[in-house]
Amino acid sequence: MNNLLIMPLLVPLVTAVVLIFFNRQIRLQKWISGLSALANVGVAGYLVHVVRQEGIQTLNMGGWAAPYGIVFVADMFAALLVLTTTIVSAACLYYAFGSIGKEREKFYFYPFFQFLIVGVIGSFLTGDIFNLFVCFEVMLISSYALIVLGGTKKQLRESLKYILINIISSALFVASVAYLYAVVGTLNMAHLSVRVAEAGQGGVLTTISVLFLIVFGLKAGLFLYFWLPGSYKVPPAAITAVFGGLLTKVGLYAIIRTFTLIFYHDPYITHTLIGWLAAATMLLGVIGAIAYWDIHRILIYNIVAAVGFIAFGLAAANQAALEGAIYYLVHDMIVKALLFLLGGTIIAYTGTATIKEMGGLMRTRPVLGWMFFIAAMALVGVPPLSGFIGKLLIVEGGLQAGFYWITGIGLLTSLLILYSMMRIFMNVFWGVPKRPLSEPKKGTGWLLLPASCLVILTIVLGLGAEWIYPYVNQAGETLLNPDQYIQAVLKE
Amino acid sequence: MKTNDVILQTVAKIVVFIILTFSVFLFFAGHNNPGGGFIGGLVTAAALVLLALAFDLETIRKVVPVDFRKVMAVGLLIALLTGIGSLVLEVPFLSHTFGHWDLPLLGDTELATATLFDLGVYLAVVGVTMTIILSIGEDH
Numbered sequence: 347m348n349n350l351l352i353m354p355l356l357v358p359l360v361t362a363v364v365l366i367f368f369n370r371q372i373r374l375q376k377w378i379s380g381l382s383a384l385a386n387v388g389v390a391g392y393l394v395h396v397v398r399q400e401g402i403q404t405l406n407m408g409g410w411a412a413p414y415g416i417v418f419v420a421d422m423f424a425a426l427l428v429l430t431t432t433i434v435s436a437a438c439l440y441y442a443f444g445s446i447g448k449e450r451e452k453f454y455f456y457p458f459f460q461f462l463i464v465g466v467i468g469s470f471l472t473g474d475i476f477n478l479f480v481c482f483e484v485m486l487i488s489s490y491a492l493i494v495l496g497g498t499k500k501q502l503r504e505s506l507k508y509i510l511i512n513i514i515s516s517a518l519f520v521a522s523v524a525y526l527y528a529v530v531g532t533l534n535m536a537h538l539s540v541r542v543a544e545a546g547q548g549g550v551l552t553t554i555s556v557l558f559l560i561v562f563g564l565k566a567g568l569f570l571y572f573w574l575p576g577s578y579k580v581p582p583a584a585i586t587a588v589f590g591g592l593l594t595k596v597g598l599y600a601i602i603r604t605f606t607l608i609f610y611h612d613p614y615i616t617h618t619l620i621g622w623l624a625a626a627t628m629l630l631g632v633i634g635a636i637a638y639w640d641i642h643r644i645l646i647y648n649i650v651a652a653v654g655f656i657a658f659g660l661a662a663a664n665q666a667a668l669e670g671a672i673y674y675l676v677h678d679m680i681v682k683a684l685l686f687l688l689g690g691t692i693i694a695y696t697g698t699a700t701i702k703e704m705g706g707l708m709r710t711r712p713v714l715g716w717m718f719f720i721a722a723m724a725l726v727g728v729p730p731l732s733g734f735i736g737k738l739l740i741v742e743g744g745l746q747a748g749f750y751w752i753t754g755i756g757l758l759t760s761l762l763i764l765y766s767m768m769r770i771f772m773n774v775f776w777g778v779p780k781r782p783l784s785e786p787k788k789g790t791g792w793l794l795l796p797a798s799c800l801v802i803l804t805i806v807l808g809l810g811a812e813w814i815y816p817y818v819n820q821a822g823e824t825l826l827n828p829d830q831y832i833q834a835v836l837k838e
Numbered sequence: 839m840k841t842n843d844v845i846l847q848t849v850a851k852i853v854v855f856i857i858l859t860f861s862v863f864l865f866f867a868g869h870n871n872p873g874g875g876f877i878g879g880l881v882t883a884a885a886l887v888l889l890a891l892a893f894d895l896e897t898i899r900k901v902v903p904v905d906f907r908k909v910m911a912v913g914l915l916i917a918l919l920t921g922i923g924s925l926v927l928e929v930p931f932l933s934h935t936f937g938h939w940d941l942p943l944l945g946d947t948e949l950a951t952a953t954l955f956d957l958g959v960y961l962a963v964v965g966v967t968m969t970i971i972l973s974i975g976e977d978h
Contacts, residue, residue: 349928360918366907366914408924408932
């Protein structure tokens with residue numbers, strides 16, 4: 347009996363339902379959703395604290411014991427991601443207050459936003475694979491609505507593709523779950539792990555695991571990312587930031603969870619496959635990032651490259667690499683949301699998305715410039731900032747596991763990411779303005795406030811690694827030893 | 839030429855009540871027989887759609903003067919509150935309970951809180967279906 351676990355999900359869910367009643371009172375909507383976002387950060391922080399003190403927390407829904415009912419499980423990995431989600435979503439929400447516009451706000455923007463958070467947090471906390479599917483759908487359906495909200499021509503075109511690809515991958519998800527259920531006869535993740543270990547991961551189960559890899563790869567943009575650049579480009583900045591920060595990471599979480607908890611018996615096939623997919627993703631991601639002159643595209647391809655890098659951490663699957671993957675995942679959620687918020691602000695000031703046509707923004711917007719610089723450095727992984735430790739650990743783990751080539755590709759990727767970010771920085775902030783900049787308007791300055799919170803967080807994540815490492819270490823322990831998870835859930 | 843729908847409208851007026859009764863029956867049968875909130879909600883929506891076909895959307899608005907988006911939200915809220923009730927009573931989320939009561943006319947009746955959850959589902963389904971149909975129907 348531990349209802350704390352449901353709270354990070356319940357707070358946005360209740361908020362979303364209540365907000366439906368007030369779709370015309372925008373000011374009231376802002377107050378309710380703003381307060382609930384802050385409250386949820388507190389709740390998630392408390393959850394992390396409890397997991398740190400007392401170990402893995404479980405909640406049997408409706409009081410039905412583990413394999414028979416739905417279980418919610420918060421190990422440190424899930425708890426950290428929930429906390430990061432609440433922080434990132436709060437920042438994006440506060441950014442949306444100043445930027446999203448009345449038209450969208452009147453048409454249920456805030457309820458959709460909260461439902462999206464419900465889906466993301468539910469995916470992180472659930473301990474049941476079909477419930478994971480349901481939470482994916484909650485998240486995806488809200489994201490369909492958010493991507494198309496506003497109804498411009500581009501949005502309609504891209505949302506069609508996005509919905510099509512996600513419906514196919516969801517159907518594949520259901521099929522994979524059906525195959526898995528047919529073979530092992532359970533849906534609870536801990537119980538699945540036990541059954542798969544008993545049966546031995548033979549050919550059939552490995553095939554099913556590859557099916558899951560394809561499904562989650564489609565969601566996460568691991569190699570199968572062809573749908574991503576188009577659909578992330580069209581919605582407004584606040585929505586892209588929340589997509590870039592959260593959605594692909596849920597797919598990554600699902601990959602890491604299934605391949606550390608359930609299908610870890612035949613790493614020669616599955617993990618090698620993940621390794622090569624990761625290498626290809628990193629390469630293709632950076633090629634995209636250096637190919638474009640459009641600030642949104644560059645950032646979007648950087649998401650792809652980071653997905654590859656984190657998946658590589660899973661492929662190496664030793665202590666250092668998994669801890670690195672966790673650290674990098676948390677860092678990447680924050681820094682990607684931050685970069686999209688800053689990118690949106692830059693576009694709002696310059697009136698164009700093409701970096702060739704910008705220039706000299708440092709003169710009128712020095713704060714924005716330096717924030718972008720710090721975010722870019724953090725993304726690349728320059729030592730005092732948050733990207734460094736994760737990258738270092740993944741590289742260390744990759745070398746230990748003998749993936750020399752892929753580690754090399756990972757390091758090369760960092761260099762090219764640095765190039766792509768510096769190209770943005772130099773083109774946008776240095777030089778002379780190529781077109782008239784909009785005059786600093788009153789009140790637009792505070793759009794930078796949520797972004798500056800995230801900047802401070804990346805600095806704290808980097809400098810305070812000493813304090814944060816024990817949490818990451820605990821999360822890594824659980825991933826390496828599935829027995830802890832199984833015991834916490836099944837209580838044998 | 840103005841068409842005359844007098845047969846359709848007269849039949850609809852009677853049939854709608856039969857359909858609504860059937861939907862309520864399905865809703866309450868759900869626990870021990872096939873039925874439940876989802877199918878009950880769909881059948882209720884079907885009755886309202888029949889009214890819309892026989893008359894027009896304005897009639898629906900006059901007969902059922904509610905905003906169906908709010909109906910959906912109320913349904914969600916009811917379903918959620920049955921879960922939150924278990925938080926207040928300090929049992930795991932979504933725990934349900936039941937009891938037997940002697941009701942007038944019905945005699946010994948089993949009342950379960952799961953029915954309240956089902957009521958939420960019912961309202962949400964009615965709300966969603968009617969929102970979809972009314973908003974598509976309004977488009978010209």
